[in-house]
Amino acid sequence: MNLTPDSKVLIQGFSEFISAIHVEQMQAYGTKLVAGVNPGCGGQNLYGLPVFDLVEEVINKYGSIDTTIICVHPYQVLDAALEAIASDIRQIMIISPGVPALDMVELLRKAEATDTLIVGPNSPGIIVPGKILLGTQPSEFYTPGSVGILSRSTTLTYEIARELTQAGLGQSISVSIGSDAIVGSSFIQWLEIFDEDESTQAIVLVGQPGGGREEAAARYIAEAIDKPVIAYIAGTQAPPIKHWRQTGNLAAVIGRDPDFGTAKSKLAAFIEAGVPVAERPSQIPELVKKSI
Known part of the structure; x- marks a missing residue:
């Protein structure tokens, strides 16, 4: 588990589950947000973050990512999480609520096989006071x-x-x-x-x-x-x-x-x-x- 100020963090999806205020709060707290992923929005800039179409593109530009914060539609969470796991991201925070049960069963099997820590869904995330904020707390x-x-x-x-x-x-x-x-x-x-x-x-x-x-x-x-x-x-x-x-x-x-x-x-x-x-x-x- 890597929860330090040096941890590199990615946001997957920009929806009603996360706002500019939450992103600004994480940045102000010292969380090292490097980029966002939002398919179809690659090349844009949202909330002060460069946006890519794929997680793989972020890895190619910034190197390995420690944690991803997933804020996509509940029915897209499984795909987003599997994409993160395929890119060797081993800490996943799922803010989105209402993820289908069978999707979570499949995700948990994959997480267990890859030693991936998953927090959520329907979670405001984690905070290590004075060091790092991951999510909406x-x-x-x-x-x-x-x-x-x-x-x-x-x-x-x-x-x-x-x-x-x-x-x-x-x-x-x-x-x-x-x-x-x-x-x-x-x-x-x-x-x-x-x-x-x-x-x-x-x-x-x-x-x-x-x-x-x-x-x-x-x-x-x-x-x-x-x-x-x-x-x-x-x-x-x-x-x-x-x-x-x-x-x-x-x-x-x-x-x-x-x-x-x-x-x-x-x-x-x-x-x-x-x-x-x-x-x-x-x-x-x-x-x-x-x-x-």
Whole structure:
């Protein structure tokens, strides 16, 4: 994983999922954006970036690229990601939401075979405060420090960063893995990364109803994570019949526990694993301070 100010970054696609403000924010933060790719727009200049028709053309001009940020239409994400992988780009951030499930299955098989890290879809990306911003997270809420933020949410990710910053707790890395039904990397993968990261002393995990990712993370924390973890689950007051469409709630599968995918199930899993759970975002800084 290469998340440093020297990392060369590409943007694939210019759509409603990313704006000139986001590009300017990344550039102002020191992110080394080298070019954009938008088929049919080669030779143009968008948001201050030279635009090419193909990823291969960017590689030929600027050399190897560390990370690509994909912002194309959801039905074009698979092609864009496969093009990036074919050009040996091994870190892919997918901002676009609503990528078809079968496209993600195919992409994940290819990513596993090529050792490619995929964040998203439906993710605001990653920020390493003080070093690099990849995506649409608002950098003004962050400050360098030692608390890692790992989330499924978008806006809650930087709301919690703001709470930590106001309490004098800086952040080491903040990543939203994305809230589509199928995403590229898991809580478990990032827990392992954070556990091995020397700059991270504590981890804040932010979950929400839908699927069983938080329950799996809770078991993994109990078995393998040495650093303190604080959890927060959004949607605890949502009605039981509420369906979190974007998180891929599969609770209506025959043979599963009726609480599968609910906030209740996730809270119970973290409590059983001995992980402190905040009732609201404003409690997180206090729990973090107690843990370190």
